[in-house]
Amino acid sequence: MELVLAILITVVGASTPILIAALGELVVERSGVLNLGVEGMMLIGAIAGFVVQFHTGNPYLALLCGAAAGMAASLIFGFLTLSLSANQTATGLALTIFGTGFSALAGSSYSARPVTLMQPLFPAEFYSSPIIRVIFGYSFPVYFSFVMVVAIWYFLHKTRAGLILRAVGENDQSAHSIGYSVIGVRYLAVMFGGAMAGIAGACFPLLLTPQWAERMTAGRGWIAVALVVFASWKPFRLLGGAYLFGLVMTMELYAKAGGGPLSAVPSELWAALPYIATVVVLVLISIRRDASTNAPACLGKPFLPAN
Amino acid sequence: MQFRLEKRREPSKAMIYITPVVAVVLTMVVGALIFSLIGYDGIGAVREIFLTPLTNSYKWQDLGIKAAPLIIIGTGLSIAYRANVWNIGAEGQYVIGGLAGTGIALLTYGMTGWWILPLMVLAGILGGMAYAAIPALLRTRLKVNEILTSLMLTYASVQLIYYLIRAPWKDPMGMGFPQTRLFSEAARLPTIIPGTIVHLGVPIAIVVGIIAWFIMTRSVFGYRMRVVGAAPHAARYGGFSENKTIWLAMLVSGALAGLAGVLEVAGPFQRMVPGFPTNYGFTAIIVAFLGRLNPLGVIVAGVVLAITFVGGEVAQTTIGLPNAATGIFQAMMLFFLLAGDILIKYRLRRVAPQPSVGAA
Numbered sequence A: 001m002e003l004v005l006a007i008l009i010t011v012v013g014a015s016t017p018i019l020i021a022a023l024g025e026l027v028v029e030r031s032g033v034l035n036l037g038v039e040g041m042m043l044i045g046a047i048a049g050f051v052v053q054f055h056t057g058n059p060y061l062a063l064l065c066g067a068a069a070g071m072a073a074s075l076i077f078g079f080l081t082l083s084l085s086a087n088q089t090a091t092g093l094a095l096t097i098f099g100t101g102f103s104a105l106a107g108s109s110y111s112a113r114p115v116t117l118m119q120p121l122f123p124a125e126f127y128s129s130p131i132i133r134v135i136f137g138y139s140f141p142v143y144f145s146f147v148m149v150v151a152i153w154y155f156l157h158k159t160r161a162g163l164i165l166r167a168v169g170e171n172d173q174s175a176h177s178i179g180y181s182v183i184g185v186r187y188l189a190v191m192f193g194g195a196m197a198g199i200a201g202a203c204f205p206l207l208l209t210p211q212w213a214e215r216m217t218a219g220r221g222w223i224a225v226a227l228v229v230f231a232s233w234k235p236f237r238l239l240g241g242a243y244l245f246g247l248v249m250t251m252e253l254y255a256k257a258g259g260g261p262l263s264a265v266p267s268e269l270w271a272a273l274p275y276i277a278t279v280v281v282l283v284l285i286s287i288r289r290d291a292s293t294n295a296p297a298c299l300g301k302p303f304l305p306a307n
Numbered sequence B: 001m002q003f004r005l006e007k008r009r010e011p012s013k014a015m016i017y018i019t020p021v022v023a024v025v026l027t028m029v030v031g032a033l034i035f036s037l038i039g040y041d042g043i044g045a046v047r048e049i050f051l052t053p054l055t056n057s058y059k060w061q062d063l064g065i066k067a068a069p070l071i072i073i074g075t076g077l078s079i080a081y082r083a084n085v086w087n088i089g090a091e092g093q094y095v096i097g098g099l100a101g102t103g104i105a106l107l108t109y110g111m112t113g114w115w116i117l118p119l120m121v122l123a124g125i126l127g128g129m130a131y132a133a134i135p136a137l138l139r140t141r142l143k144v145n146e147i148l149t150s151l152m153l154t155y156a157s158v159q160l161i162y163y164l165i166r167a168p169w170k171d172p173m174g175m176g177f178p179q180t181r182l183f184s185e186a187a188r189l190p191t192i193i194p195g196t197i198v199h200l201g202v203p204i205a206i207v208v209g210i211i212a213w214f215i216m217t218r219s220v221f222g223y224r225m226r227v228v229g230a231a232p233h234a235a236r237y238g239g240f241s242e243n244k245t246i247w248l249a250m251l252v253s254g255a256l257a258g259l260a261g262v263l264e265v266a267g268p269f270q271r272m273v274p275g276f277p278t279n280y281g282f283t284a285i286i287v288a289f290l291g292r293l294n295p296l297g298v299i300v301a302g303v304v305l306a307i308t309f310v311g312g313e314v315a316q317t318t319i320g321l322p323n324a325a326t327g328i329f330q331a332m333m334l335f336f337l338l339a340g341d342i343l344i345k346y347r348l349r350r351v352a353p354q355p356s357v358g359a360a
Helices: A002-030 A038-056 A059-083 A088-106 A130-136 A140-158 A160-170 A172-178 A182-208 A220-230 A235-257 A267-288 B013-037 B042-055 B057-082 B090-107 B116-142 B146-166 B201-218 B220-230 B232-237 B242-269 B280-290 B295-318 B324-340
Strands: B002-007 B346-351
Touching (some): A002 A220, A038 A088, A038 A220, A059 A088, A059 B324, A088 B280, A140 A182, A160 A182, A220 B146, B013 B042, B013 B280, B013 B324, B042 B057, B057 B090, B090 B116, B090 B146, B090 B280, B116 B242, B201 B295, B220 B242, B242 B280, B280 B295, B295 B324
Antiparallel strands (some): B002 B346
16 A cells, blocks of 8 residues: 555656646647757756755745746747747757757756755645545645646636637637737747746756756656647646656656566666657557647648738 | 848748858857856857867867768758658667667677678668668558657667667676677778778768769659658659658668668777767757758768867867757757748848837
8 A cells, every 4th residue: 555655656756747848838739839849948947946946945946947947948949930930840859959958068067966855735744644645745846737737728728818829829820810919829838838848847856856967857858749749739638648657657666676576577678668658659649540630730830921 | 220021032042051151150159158158268168169170180080980970860861851751760770770780790799701791781771770660650651740759769779778788788798887798800890091090981971971962963762852841742743652752761861870870889889888879860960950951061061060079079178168068059050050041031121110109
């Protein structure tokens, strides 16, 4: 029982950053923009969050600075793809290369310096029993991610602003001709996606490993991008997908820790499993139905007003 | 004074060639500024990264062996990207190519014969092709996005190295280090200039680039790639099947990445080590773009990126610039290049300020 609870708590920790990053990317893609720089923005958020946590010890400030750093990085992408209509795929890749280099440079003097992990949101008396701990024993970003799933769903489907955002993603020319600023809406979406990726990145030093390591997000940003496809651009499916991947990654941790039937398989296979699982999941989703049918119609296409 | 973008009647040929040069120059200027602002010797950094590798003839051999894999992989990617096939998993195909070559080298360990190296090269090419075939199959059969699958397979391929050199391929005399044994003489790539580290891969890279240029400009294959990328509808009318093009693009880019991998393991490394994936596959993406997806341009761009690699190492020892700075310079180059792309289709026009208020 104890073990099951411990596994559950680890799964939540592993899933949260992917979920937060993927939620941001979902909003970006719904507006018709494909930002493949999630991994880079996450790394920039991770180093920003780490540095702030290291110097101030205030994890909320660290998350906020992670968000700001991610948003700043997303503006590079936004300027190139939205204002200069640069190729989105190439620009996203460039952003990831930039984020990898930038975070490694900024973090080069911080290696092997520990920070304190973020404390649970609720006071300890609240979850004295292990069962309650599974519900109330987490730190702020976990609850934030759940709230954002609902909030983004509500925003996209129940508000006027969400309708405009979807319209921009589905038919930019019409949205433009009715008088909405396609570029403006997309800028806001890209900035939101950057902030979410930054928070997700900051979760790595704050929730998972309390130190800085180069490339510490280890491809989780790419998995987040894949999850958006997997979830067919729907927030609640994203929740399920992120937890599925959190479970796979947790299995890796337990296999590496040794013991049990899991350690019979080479640890490298476990380490490769999240990536292989991503491919398998993308395959399954496209066998089930034509995956492209739910994609926003203008996804990845630069907007050039007809006149 | 205000500027306005005005659409050109037809894309500017001149801008296609001018913008990469401008991007490199801007990277040097802005890079010097930024690195000065964050407390490094910015001008020194630019000098060491961009100029020292060129002025110091002792560094030329390093340039050659760093440029070779970048040119080989970049050539393959330039062909794929021309056809709008986004293979970004070249790093993984490079790794599998290297592993396939390693397998042959270990199988033939202790043997001699001229046939060993060609066999390794063949295995490397086939390995890279096979690994690129997975995203190609998934894309053509199931419409799975090749960007994500090729990239995920890259992460998986690195784990395959770790497994192989930790268990079945581990050097029995390696004192526990996770690496294979040193290849025997017949499985090592010969150096072509005595007394240097310049190996056979360097001329191969140049030949690959030139052959690719001929094929892309003078053959039906090249025409097909360019038409499918530039005008997919027209290509369909012209009878070029989209799926076949995707297959060709993935296989060619995978084969070349695999070739680079086997040349790298048989040349500079001479054994498989955990540090084999050196991001050439990712940097080659920048090379392909900076070379304007033109194989001859890729040769030049490969040298430029090799300069930043070699220069980054120089700057690390001479002025203590962290190695990560190289990546920032490389990414900035790509940013400026992509930003400059707009000047191919548009021109800047100076316009008189509008007297009306609220002009944005």
